[in-house]
Amino acid sequence: MMKVSKVNGERLWGSLMDMAKVGATERGGNCRLALSREDLAGRELFMGWCREAGLSIAFDAIGNLFARREGQDNSLPPIVMGSHLDTQPKGGRFDGIYGVLSGLEVVRCLNEQGIEIRQPIEIAVWTNEEGARFTPAMFGSAVFTGILPLQTALDARDAQGISVAEALADIGHSGDLPLQRAFDSYFEAHIEQGPILEDNGLPVGVVTGGQAICWLDVQVGGVSAHAGTTPMPLRKDALFGVAEMASVLESIARDFAPKGLVTVGQLEIAKSSRNTIPGRINFTVDLRHHEDQQIAAMEQAVYERLQIVADKRGLSLAISRHWLSPATPFDADCVAAVRSAVQLLGYPHQDIVSGAGHDAIHLAGHCPTTMIFIPCVGGLSHNEAEDALPDDVRMGCDVLLNAVLQRAQHLSD
Amino acid sequence: MMKVSKVNGERLWGSLMDMAKVGATERGGNCRLALSREDLAGRELFMGWCREAGLSIAFDAIGNLFARREGQDNSLPPIVMGSHLDTQPKGGRFDGIYGVLSGLEVVRCLNEQGIEIRQPIEIAVWTNEEGARFTPAMFGSAVFTGILPLQTALDARDAQGISVAEALADIGHSGDLPLQRAFDSYFEAHIEQGPILEDNGLPVGVVTGGQAICWLDVQVGGVSAHAGTTPMPLRKDALFGVAEMASVLESIARDFAPKGLVTVGQLEIAKSSRNTIPGRINFTVDLRHHEDQQIAAMEQAVYERLQIVADKRGLSLAISRHWLSPATPFDADCVAAVRSAVQLLGYPHQDIVSGAGHDAIHLAGHCPTTMIFIPCVGGLSHNEAEDALPDDVRMGCDVLLNAVLQRAQHLSD
Structure with missing residues (x-):
């Protein structure tokens, strides 16, 4: 020894x-x-x-x-x-x-x-x-x-x-x-x-x-409209859509626990105003996992599950991969x-x-x-x-x- | 006639x-x-x-x-x-x-x-x-x-x-x-x-x-931390908290349907960065209703139900009324x-x-x-x-x- x-x-x-x-x-x-x-x-x-x-x-x-x-x-x-x-x-x-x-x-x-x-x-x-x-x-x-x-x-x-x-x-x-x-x-x-x-x-x-890192850029499109004149059922509110998407992202982290990490670090409402329903929102997703195969599965889950939210709400959705760094x-x-x-x-x-x-x-x-x-x-x-x-x-x-x-x-x- | x-x-x-x-x-x-x-x-x-x-x-x-x-x-x-x-x-x-x-x-x-x-x-x-x-x-x-x-x-x-x-x-x-x-x-x-x-x-x-209009300013505080090094259970992620709050706000609109309207028009993450867990977020709430009594009930629901989310997640929450215009x-x-x-x-x-x-x-x-x-x-x-x-x-x-x-x-x- x-x-x-x-x-x-x-x-x-x-x-x-x-x-x-x-x-x-x-x-x-x-x-x-x-x-x-x-x-x-x-x-x-x-x-x-x-x-x-x-x-x-x-x-x-x-x-x-x-x-x-x-x-x-x-x-x-x-x-x-x-x-x-x-x-x-x-x-x-x-x-x-x-x-x-x-x-x-x-x-x-x-x-x-x-x-x-x-x-x-x-x-x-x-x-x-x-x-x-x-x-x-x-x-x-x-x-x-x-x-x-x-x-x-x-x-x-x-x-x-x-x-x-x-x-x-x-x-x-x-x-x-x-x-x-x-x-x-x-x-x-x-x-x-x-x-x-x-x-x-x-x-x-x-x-x-x-760990592997995957950075995604997400763009969500709804219809910008007047907060005072648009009944809730006629809205395509990008913000409420993004809120549901963020909760889905949080649940993806739970699905890949404990090694999977998910962060939404940046979020911007285009032409935001207090009394305007958000019509377009960009946000970032930072995915991390120890294993390349698992981060690929996380990324796939993001694409599929955010699309379900977008479709349900009549919102447009575009997700692009900004960067992928393997494990x-x-x-x-x-x-x-x-x-x-x-x-x-x-x-x-x-x-x-x-x-x-x-x-x-x-x-x-x-x-x-x-x-x-x-x-x-x-x-x-x-x-x-x-x-x-x-x-x-x-x-x-x-x-x-x-x-x-x-x-x-x-x-x- | x-x-x-x-x-x-x-x-x-x-x-x-x-x-x-x-x-x-x-x-x-x-x-x-x-x-x-x-x-x-x-x-x-x-x-x-x-x-x-x-x-x-x-x-x-x-x-x-x-x-x-x-x-x-x-x-x-x-x-x-x-x-x-x-x-x-x-x-x-x-x-x-x-x-x-x-x-x-x-x-x-x-x-x-x-x-x-x-x-x-x-x-x-x-x-x-x-x-x-x-x-x-x-x-x-x-x-x-x-x-x-x-x-x-x-x-x-x-x-x-x-x-x-x-x-x-x-x-x-x-x-x-x-x-x-x-x-x-x-x-x-x-x-x-x-x-x-x-x-x-x-x-x-x-x-x-x-209609009556009530504008609220909401500030949510968590802990800003590194997106790559902080396990999910140890996070106090203001963004995921705000996402759940926004979904609660959307459900408040449903509770007061069809006359109640709720809009989150502005949302800002302090010092936002793609790989940093958001530590502080400010957002606005625009509430509308035909009746003064009902808008007061909506406002009260916002205070109570956002606090439940904040408490559950260990986030700080401050809500202040920016403006109230009666019906x-x-x-x-x-x-x-x-x-x-x-x-x-x-x-x-x-x-x-x-x-x-x-x-x-x-x-x-x-x-x-x-x-x-x-x-x-x-x-x-x-x-x-x-x-x-x-x-x-x-x-x-x-x-x-x-x-x-x-x-x-x-x-x-």
Whole structure:
């Protein structure tokens, strides 16, 4: 049986709190928009810690930052840990940052415990994961993995008209590390950004993949008419039709419980007025499920069951698929390494599927990948009040350390 | 039994079509915004016809135009017919115009049939009934009846910043006829602006009053959260809550059928995003009923039954009353005069309550008032495609003529 290593939870917490001083907001959150002066300051703080830990720093052409610890055989591709340091405009102290600084804490432990590993170890800081300054989100990892063309990314502009190329030149973090270079594997520790682990009282989630997402656009047409002069039986009220459709959507979520999720996030009444019967309404549907086959069944149910409502009410209905992102199962060996680590440590845990997008979702198409979740208080993130408990922060990092050791072990066997 | 008089339907239709050339829009509608050059041109066409019919023209301080036929005893207050000549930006050829030109046709008939009446007869053209250029709607009649202070009205400005006072000076239609001067009675012929008469195949509606209107503002609070990471049972989704509330509102309309009307005309999700569970939603409720007691019961049902939905779902709920306009029963004698006229003529008809606002609703607080409705095609108004059938136009005006004769008869008995 393998020896269990433990991280220094206080040191990790201290680094998180030091990073949280960079771009601190009034209400205890952080604002480090991608490639801004604040993002640069956060990166420089991190780079200083990396140099103290003996790591070398390099960048690729989209500003992804890699801090490298050499291995016994540097011809091998690196085991990579990481996440991002940029935040939402009113973001929290843990989203992304936890994955980067956990990687640093792992390296610090390897160093002080004198653990040599065959492969190089790298900590990745992906550019503009949040998508708050430049769209889309998960920007740097998309370019690295070839999902987003480099030139398209460099030409993207923020709300002030500043391009990514200009912002990168401004902070000087563009480099020549090749895109799409080989990784042995990628491990990303992250707060859950949901309430499941907290609700179940568990400090660690073994993430088995990312769920499938299907976005639909729905347009419902009735007849706009005067609210005062049109008897109820003669109306074709789009709003009451959409209300019934929304209730049907909620019942579809029940039919696919507990893995199926349904959200109507946007709804707009065309030319709305207090005393006019709505004649046309557009709304969005966000469907999620762990399995591709099930999300297809959910989508089919939406088409069929909304049509029944429309037909019954004499409304027109047009549904179009806006986007479909298949389920992303994580690498079985990497997931096994995390599971083995958490069992070795004896920490309470559960399997969980990532509901949010992460750089790891892109990386999963590039190399063996997985994630480790810890709870966040109240399930809250993208919020200045985002919080995590020091014990959970420590235990999640213990899992990361031992999973990486499992992975290295596995390869050096 | 009283002699039946008939109007000249072709002449009335011809006048309507001539008026429709003023501010004609591409799709067969009219644009004569209140106090605009087009409105002035429409008024001048009408004034020319009035002068040919021997009428004198005068204005009050808010630009309401009165064309007067002297009576046998000019110390008596006038019997007034009328409506408005201004239109919506893409309005139709009948809304308002029909009431004014029917009044003119009545006078033309009295003249050519040599009918002398004790009271003076006036045709009123109320300023800015539509409220499309200056708010509120039913503007001129509100000032005339003392509901809207004159100075407030004169200071009102359109979207370009032009005040009513400036617009009035521009077209020169301000005069010194006293506001709130005595009327014997007020009769307004109008298209129904709803589908009831057409649906019942009837050419005339005997309008017994205006319905009560209650406007509510509803605010529903849940918890905004990530659409991908929040399990359905842990959500407090304001949108699904509002959907159930809307269905409850629709069922309240059924409980108060057929006189109760319920409309949700506006609905806004705060900070809406496709992949965010809605946390706060505001929506409006428009309740209508013929009877004050019943609209109070409807309002109470809204408070009680929406609260049940909110409690069940753990949502916050705040409902506030935005506006309450009591039912406006029309004058029994005037309604009787219309009913007597329509029976005398032998025209199919029904009693009906006005669903929309009209100048007559304001006038009802000032003098004995009623209205006569004719069908409009498809119930459509405030639309370039607004239409009415020549036979209905003629029959409605026959009713107006004979109702006015009944009223004069009644007083001269």
